[in-house]
Amino acid sequence: MALMAMNDVTIAFEGTVAVDRVSFEVNPGDYLVIVGENGSGKSTLIRAMLGLVRPRSGRIAYGDGLVKNRIGYLPQQTAAQRDFPASVEEVVLSGCVNRMGTRCFYNKSDRQKAEANMALLDVLKYRKKSFRTLSGGQQQRTLLARALCATDAMLLLDEPVTGLDPAAAAELYDVIRDLNRKHGVAVVMVSHDLGGAMRDANKVLVMNRGMDFFGGVQDYRTKFAEGAVTARG
Amino acid sequence: MGELLQKALQRRPRRPGEKPRRGGAITLWALLILMLAWALFHLPDIGRAFTEFGAYLQYKFIRRALAVGLLVSLCASLLGVTLVLKRYSMIGDGLSHVGFGALTVAMALGFVTTDGLPAFLPAGVRAFAARLCGGIAKNPLPFTLVVVVLCAFMLLRISERSRMRGDSAIALISTSALAVGVIVTSMTSGMNVDVYNYMFGSILAMSSGDVWLSAGLSAVVLVLFVLFYPRIFAVTFDEPFARATGVKAGGYNLLIALLTALTVVVGMRMMGTLLISSLIIFPALSSMRVFSRFKSVTISAALISVGCFFVGMMLSCVYSLPTGAGIVAVNLAVFVAFSAIGAVRE
Incomplete structure (x- = not known):
């Protein structure tokens, strides 16, 4: 199906x-x-x-x-996001919003999911860093981690x-291919x-x-x- | 062009083996020590200001103004964080001008008499209309609230649905409302003390009803902000994504516009039409200079806002400055200081 x-x-x-x-x-x-x-x-x-x-x-x-x-949606970035004060962790966690139902706060499984996806996309080391200070490729990987939180x-x-510059673009394509091939x-x-x-x-x-x-x-x-x-x- | 500018502003990367830069921390500490030294030097003055302000607190109207102001600043700063980040900074300014227009119209309605109404209307209708107008003039707040809330909805609709951009729509509505206000004033009472107070604010304007209204309002804003915090973050950071994951973004925008309208109307009579939007914009901007996480920006904006209001109010009492202007000046000083800290930390 x-x-x-x-x-x-x-x-x-x-x-x-x-x-x-x-x-x-x-x-x-x-x-x-x-x-x-x-x-x-x-x-x-x-x-x-x-x-x-x-x-x-x-x-x-x-x-x-x-x-x-x-x-798991990865929209085009908006101008407002360039100087938005948010840490990588906050951004990725916000992907869990659609799992909350009537809950008001993130629970433990949301946090675990966010952490797992940050690790998967290799942005866990930036979790406390500000989103706006990351490079273009790192920002896209963060948003991909957020998208993965929203979907299975x-x-x-x-x-x-x-x-993205050619090198970062090629890297992102590789990341996407791995998500597709290895993680189904x-x-x-x-x-x-x-x-x-x-x-x-x-x-x-x-x-x-x-x-x-x-x-x-x-x-x-x-x-x-x-x-x-x-x-x- | 933007990329070029960004490149030009970027600092030279540190070469391997080069000592890490310590200039930032040193300047920061120097600034802090300087401020502390200044405060110590002026300790008697500061103490005197506090005692003098304490003496003012025995007046009921000062206590009222302080309570309303602290609560309104808290609401304004929380709403301000999302408004500034969503590029809606001017919405507060626009709405306060609408509030001014509505207030002057409400006052002018007091001049309506039964005889002044068109003669073809039945006498009963004329009497009722005149009584209604008189009632609005005596207690203009509900009327103003309704008008401002309606305008907030309209502004949101215009910027979402039509080709006109949000900022032009706000400019259009706010100047029109100001023009209506000025015309109505000149046709009826002329520029008097009341009108002056609406424009620049008056500390005497707060009634005990306002205290309850602002307490209720701030309770609502605080509770909603805490309960919906993850969703508000999602909508503020990335509306398309939030919509795609089923968050009713339109509803949140409406809610924020509504709460902003209420905050503006409650606060504008104390801060003044021309100055109320500073309560919304300044704290958020100041904390964004220094903090880079959404949570810390929100918390620090609330603290800055409340602190600046208190200090501004104290200065205005002790040195008899206009309250609204004093508070804005304190906010500006904090903004400059935070910008300096932010620049140094970079």
Whole structure:
């Protein structure tokens, strides 16, 4: 059974269709890359996957242990976060908010989960350090640890390497691959960086308001040979 | 451009084998010792100020003002931490101007008479309207509260839903409200002492009702802040993430706007329309200079706010300075000191 299945989903705002009849599914262990130009409906699709917008038609089904609000989301960073006074530990712990239910405070298992994820992403040594003093790569790893606190099954990454230098980007891709391969977390990544993102992926979804392509990476490579991609602009 | 600037501001990394820099700690201690020496030198003066302030405390209105002020500063600083971090610093300023407009309109309603109302209305309606207006003029606080709370909701809606940016929306609403206030004042009573007091605050303005109102308000703010602390942090740090994990971010924004509106209305008659927003902004900014964890920033903002209010009030009593301005000046001094400490520690 799929973690998440989109069935013929159409989303529209104020009369304009942003996402047109998209169907795909994410299975446990998948590494899906969503590509597409600006305005192709990628961000709307993300918001729909997170349950923040309602599709006009079609169905989004969650299954296999995944429920809405239990997706580990890594949003793009905002300007306000650059000078936000918060320690790494506080940031990672805040990923446990969706496990709290009606509780008001974090409990022991929340703290243990945060600590385990900090260790997993190698930011435990910075736990008392301020988030704003970390390098770009360290910040993304911290936010990944927070995302892992929010989920057991699926990560949703929105342009995770934007603003990172090539070395830090490569390192982050390695971290994501390890999470996918060794820890069995399904990964859905929206990216502009086709080469880097595609290296470890097993599925590709090309968005162009509608769905241009959905399938395995090999099929994608044969269908859109280098020249064809450039020709499409 | 930003990256270039950042690079230029970055300090040269320490070479291996180089001695660690101790300049920061030394300057910090020197500053502290200097301050202590100054305090020791002026100990008699400080003691005298305290005794003199103690003598003031026998007056009921001073005790009232002190109680309301301490509670309002506590609320304002807690709300201020999230407002400043969410880039909503000016919301307090905007709302206080709205409060000024609403207060002057409420006062002007006192000039409405039965005969002044349009003749086509039935006599009963005119009499009721005139009585209502008179009632509002006599006790303008509920009316002001309602108007300010409505405006807070509107501001939030505008900055969330429309293309206009939050800061422009605030500027638009606050100047409009100020203009309405000034026009209404000039058409009715003219610029009198009451209006002056609304603008710059008056320590005499607090009634015993205000004491209860501010006590209730601060209890609500404190309890909500403690109970929802993890969620408030999540919404403040990263709203998209918080929404994605099922936190009702819109509800928290609304709650914070509502509490800010209440705090502003209770505090503005003492601090003054033009100065109340400093209670919201200064403590948060000062503690952000020195502390880098959310929890320590919050706690220190609350302490700074309450401390600055107390010292400012004492100075204003002893040296007969305007209360609001005195408190802002103390806050500014703390901000400068904390900035210096922060710069030294870097």
